[in-house]
Every structure is written in C-alpha cells, then in structure tokens.
Amino acid sequence: MENRIRQVRKKRGVSQEKLATSLGITRQAISQYEMGNRQPRLETWQKLADFLGVTVPYLQGLEPDLYTIAPETKKTIISKLSAFYFDKDVSKSMRFIDPIERVKDAVNEYARLAELTPLPNELKRKSQKEKNDYLNKYFSFLFEDSMIIVMSNEYLYSQTNDVTKSYEDRFANRLAKSIENYSIQEFETKLGKYFGEIYNSKLQNAFKTFQRNISFCKSVEDISKQFDKFSDFLNTTKNGLNKAVLEKEITDIVSDLMRKDDNLGRSIAEIILNGQKLNKSYSRYDRIKMVNDYLVKNKKEVPKEISAYLEKYSNK
Template identity: 30%
Template sequence: MFESKKPHNRIAELRKEKGLTLQQVADAIGVGNNTISRYENGKREPKLETWLKLASFFDVPVPYLQGVSDYTKQDEAELNKLRPLMFDKNGNPDWKIIEKVSVIEDALYSDDYSKRAFENARSIIDALFSKQPEEKSKYEDIIANSKYINGFNDLPEPVGTYNYILSIVSEMFFSAQNGDTVAKSCIKEIENMYFDKYDEHRVEEAHKKFIKSNNDEKNKPMSEHD
C-alpha cells in the first residue's frame, strides 16, 4: 500500500505553517528544542507518547504527521460520502471503494486506537505497581517508548504485544471463573511460569489450547453433551 522506504515526517512543515519556533513546539511537548530539530531531520525517531502529543498539538492524525498518509480530518467529509457507496442497491460490494474507505479510516483513526492502547497499558501498570514507584516508572517508560514499526496499520511495540497478551489472558481468566477446567489449567500454567521465566509464546500456546478445547466442545454431537 505504501512504499517501503521510510517517509519524511511533516513536523517541520506543520511547525512552519503555524509560524512556530522549535522552542515553542518543544515547550508544548515537553522536550528540548534540539530534540524537535532531530525529529524534523530524521536523526531521531519519536516514541509513541511523543507522536501522540505532537499529533494532538498540530491537530492531525499520527500517520499524516509521520508522512505515511495524506489524509487529515478534512477528509472525513469524503469518507462519509464513500461509505454509502460501498454496496450497490442489491448488496453487491464495490471493493475499490471499500478499500479506499478502509485506508482513510486507518489513517484518520489509528492514533485513537494507539492512544487507547497506551492509556490502557498505563492504567494497568498504575494499578499493579502503585506501591512500587521505581518499578512503576520503569514499566511506564517501556510502554511510553513504544515505537511504530509497520507504519500505522499495527499498534506500536511493545504496547501492542502487551495489550494482546492482556486480552488473551483475560479471556482465559474469566472463562476459568465460570468453571472452564481447560481455562483453569491454562491460567495455572501462566501462574507457574510467571515465577520461573516469562515467555509470551507459552501464553499463546495456552490460549490455542483453550480455543481448541472450546471449539471441540461446540462441535460435539448433541448426544455427547447429554
């Protein structure tokens, strides 16, 4: 969809359009003016928290600021016109329009998705380590320093992996509370490895086991359920 070469961001372009100095942008974001300069010339890559702050400051989507998309909030009007055209009166899809709608939606709303994931991660860290300020600060820095790796189509890492693991463990946890024995064994496995050596792949394997068990149960003939 996009060229593989790294695009040049629009930080300098937007700053100059608004008639702002490096220092003014730096003060608004909470970094040094030399840091803003390095962002502009590509010598330094902003972390997730900084991309979100910059996008909010300039009132543009993160992908537009990064230079990987040409869509801004002004394109929401075009999006609203395209959505009713995705299917004809007989319900047949127009894949070109559907693809364009998808591209614009990704460009306009991906930073909202990233912001929710970031805030979700921060709130959980705050709850887990509220009485351990040093640990809390360390883990908050890990999340804050997440970076966009594949443009804006995926959540930045490591916040993306963190949210993914939280979601699959939560699914198993609540199923275990409802009496699912396979989910209970999966949770027990995760609890055991927490005190050994954490391995995200073991979480995924436990989740696959849990999903397979659920699917096997659903596919049983009715007589086997009696």
Template identity: 30%
Template structure:
C-alpha cells in the first residue's frame, strides 16, 4: 500500500489542492491512493519530490524517508520487480485453486453405476487438465524468467548511466 494519502493528510491537503500543486487530476490522485491505478515512475518521482521523500518510501516498499537520491530509482526498479513477481504468484495461486476445483468437479460426480466408458472419459478429462496445467506452469515459469531478465537489464542500464 502506498503512502500517498497519509502524506497528503499530514500536509493538510485535499485531493483537489494536491492536484493543483502537482498538476494532476484529483480523481487520478484518488485512484493512486486507493491502489486502483498505478502511476508511472515519473509521476512517483514528482509526488516524492513534492513530499520530500524517497520514491521507495512513497510506494510503501521502504521505511527510508530520505528524499529522492541516486539509489531511489534502483530501489523503485527493484520494488516494481517485486510487485510484478508477487502479481504473477497471486495469479498462479488463483489458477491452481481453479484447477483444483475443476479436478474435484470431474471426480466428485462418481456414480456406482458408471460404466467403463464413463470412467475412462472422466480419467481422460483429468489427464487433459493435468497436461494443460503442466503447459500453464511452464508459461508461468517463462513469464517469471522474462521478468527477471527484464529487471536485470533495467538495473544494468541504470548502473551504466550512473556509474554505480
């Protein structure tokens, strides 16, 4: 959870007042505060500079309040990576739960009078789901690897520019 609302209230500002000071629409700021919409890095930097805090502090990824410095962008990049990684994990957990429910649905309709064809059909559906799950797991792992590569490349470009 970001700290935008907390910092705005500490300064005694309404959304309209803050919007005028940072040149952003108050409904956009409201969406940022509620986590409905995610600002771009430049917007986080603008807001962090206005409040005199680090971007990492503003987005809630660090308790270090110091204003923006050369490490803030690296911190932000890492925080963004963690956020996207967590999002992938959450999506995959939801997928696994849905998968588990599908397997249960297939196998709880068992009837003692089921013939061999019905049982074979049920087994076939279960295996199809398992193969699909394996394929989806590989796609999830690929997305995660791509995210890690992208993060490494972004940090490398940042380090090249800053000499760190």
C-alpha cells in the first residue's frame, strides 16, 4: 500500500521541500518517512496531519481511505441504487419514503432523457445480476461523486454494518441529487436554461403560495378555487412564453435553431409559432422557413443566418 504521507502530499500538490519547510524539518526526513525507513515523532505526526488536513490515524494507515474508489466501493454504490429503485422492502430500513421516491424519479428522468433501452422499470422481473449490470453500464457517472464514494466506503468499513435509518435516507438523497445534477449537465438546453432563469423562481413561489393557501381552506369549494387560481397562473405563464422568446436576443435563438439538434430546433420553432406542434416529419429547412415567415409576418427583422440558410437550400 502506498505510504499515506506520500499519497496525501501528492493529492494536495505539495512538494517534499514545501512540506519540510512548513514543518521546520528537513526534506530528507520527509523522504525517510515516505519510504518507511523512519517514523515521525508523535508531535511531528500531528504537525503532518494538521498541515495535510487529515487525522493522525488516517495518516498512519489505521483508518480507511474513504476517498478511494475500489471495486467494492463501486459494487456498493450500484447495489444501494438497485435496492432503492427495485426492492419493495427497502423502505423498512428508511425513516422516510420520500428519498426512495426521489431516487426512482431521478433514475426514470435520466433514462427518459438518455433514451435508454430498455427503461429501468422494465427490468423488474430480471435477475439481480442483470439489474446491477444495467445500472453499472448507464449510471457509472455516480463513481465520480466524491460524497457518494465516501458514504459507500463508510458503509463498507463500518465494523458492525449496522447502518442507521438516517444514513439510508442521506445516501438515497445523495444518489438522487447526483443523478439529477448529471441529467442537467448532460441534457439541459440553452432554451430550457433561459426559461428556467425567467420562470423557476416564479413557479416555485406560486406553488408554495398555493400549498399554503390549501392549508387554510374550510371547504371543498375553497380548495377548488385555489386550484383554479393556480391553474390561471400557469396558463398566463404559458401564454407569456412566446413574448419571452421574442424578447430574447435574436442571435441566441438563431444560434440554437441552426444547431444540428432536431429536438431543440423543433422546440424553439414550436414556441415561436405559438405552440404549433411540429413532428419529426418537418425537416430543419421546414422549421427555419416557418420561423422566417413568422418573423416577416410580424414585421420582425430576419437574421442574416436564416436568410443565408434558406437561400442556400431553397432549390435543394
């Protein structure tokens, strides 16, 4: 096993010279410690640990390296994810059911966005090995999450493996958050990000108000009125989408529209065209032509990129 002093020093990007100077000892002494030819004094162990930001037992190799992802660490991550998603009885080890539902929602969302085949919920009758192989194949990005690695190693190195219910809740929530964040990282579009920045806080505040108002309703009629009020807000917000697009920098719209991304281009065209549904039979040329016609009709300036594109492909 690699000497912990050397291992941590390298991770921190600290040279032997810098470490020695900071501790007031010689570089040769550091070299001797790292080769195992000489043991530091107790006070030197503490100085080393304090400077490198770890405990003395960890530096001495008496505590596990929780940040190292070993094969068993990966197996633990996948087995816990599989249990949270597939095991109906796993809720018995949890304090709350919400973290499990959050994991399932996150997994399903990623599978939908990534267009995985088969979908994870179609594997319920498969063997445990098949389920784990599937999750290992498509959710290996979880191995890059340092917090998940630490939590998995804590579970592995627990002497009793008597994991508390709060640990299970925290682990499930962290898995869900990591998958949610990865989905955003991989699949968020410029258009989606733009509208998110405009409407997310408004939608969240409106929903919180709706939830709070429901708490004070004295009759079914009162509850119905709150639903109507919230529904009106959503419809008003939806109707404002077209206006918001046209207020966006037209160069950004064109940049997105001209990308080789059928789904994104179709989404932009649909919003600009007041929600008119465009199926896959519409070519990129068709969509850009429709947007061009819309801008002309509404006396909006047509970007040169659109004019150049239509002129180039009009006779093809």
